[in-house]
Amino acid sequence: MFHGGDYTGEWELRDCPELFTSATAPKRGITRHRLFRTSTYPTIVKGVRADASSTVARPTPGWADEEWTDTAQRLRAILLKFPQVAAGHVTAACLYGWPLPRNQPHLPTHVFSADGNARIRAQGIRFHRTTLFTSRLFFDLPILDPAHAFISLGADLDVDDLVRVGDAAVGNWHGPPLLTLEKLTAAVVGTRRIRSRRRLLTALDLVRPTVDSPRETDLRLWLRSVGLPEPTVHPQIFCAELGRVVEPDLGYEHARLALEYDGDHHRTSKGQWNSDIARDEAMRQEGWTVLRVTGRTDYRLLEAKIRRHLGLAQPPQDGTRPPGDWRNGR
Structure with missing residues (x-):
């Protein structure tokens, strides 16, 4: 059995x-x-x-x-x-x-x-x-x-x-x-x-429930490593356009900023791609900004966007960053 x-x-x-x-x-x-x-x-x-x-x-x-x-x-x-x-x-x-x-x-x-x-x-x-x-x-x-x-x-x-x-x-x-x-x-x-x-x-102390993929973990750890506030895992957003609650990978509720990590299946699956577009538009209708992250994302630019949206000081320009392999999309 x-x-x-x-x-x-x-x-x-x-x-x-x-x-x-x-x-x-x-x-x-x-x-x-x-x-x-x-x-x-x-x-x-x-x-x-x-x-x-x-x-x-x-x-x-x-x-x-x-x-x-x-x-x-x-x-x-x-x-x-x-x-x-x-x-x-x-x-x-x-x-x-x-x-x-x-x-x-x-x-x-x-x-x-x-x-x-x-x-x-x-x-x-x-x-x-x-x-x-x-x-x-x-x-x-x-x-x-x-x-x-x-x-x-x-x-x-x-x-x-x-x-x-x-x-x-x-x-x-x-x-x-x-x-x-x-x-x-x-x-x-x-x-x-x-x-x-x-x-x-x-x-x-850094483990969080409900995480869906290693990429979500890596993105959250990277945010902490560069001194950004830790976002909420799967914040709940009711989207009137869809008539249901949407849960992006990560989010800053007070700033209405959502972060979504897209693996290859988001790009290769037409159904997933269309679903992502509909979700993003529904969240934007609720006043949220949605930033999508992939293995090709320039993390330096991403950090600058997040800091700008959260009203935080921009990162140093000397090129220093904490160690880690998040840039490799692991």
Whole structure:
């Protein structure tokens, strides 16, 4: 039976090669020559092979990409040999669909266990023993619960990257939130012997609920980094022209200024494009100014526009800016 945890978003069944341990190869009619001397049964982890001629339909989130599928398959292979473990750290983040820094490797596969006597030493696997072990089934995969998965990342991600992960965990990036910001904060505050507790709490102070995409987070963090006031996430604007409430990505209600980040789908989808135009016009009818941001936006000009609209002093002209990779549209 499919166990998606609390996930209520779109999912589907996808065929994956069947996994088997090398020890069971004879029972499957596989000779040693075919197993060890051909590429018919590739190794997923030591002692576990894949049989592409036999597939299994696996429950998979609708947003999952090839990296998600590969990560899930590696975890299933590990579980065939070590059933007591659960995914954590970057492996959990990948399976939950959380954004990770581009320079953060997804290998080795990180697995956790509360068994003090457990030992796993194998290439491609990073084993952690911890008393902070609360797991859940997510698409039939045992993963540290979202709060402990977030905590496990604290020592290796910087504050901005932890904010992105936190926004994803409590936001709407891949369906409904996995937990609330209050529960996530309570877990960090209430759990003993956490590495990088201060960094985690600093990040949580910047995490906001209801965020829809990493681009929204990056835009909000950039605004703070250049000394602009933090805008509201999804301010509610009733638009009489549409007869409903519209929620732009970010907004300064007192100045009636809305900021919208447009990904490629806004440009390539005609329906989305037309919807954006209608929304913008409806907000303008309510007296709002709408600024659209893309990966090609000149952020220096954007900052000047925002400051002018908010009645703030213009930025320095010496070219200095806080460090960050927001200009790369990450």
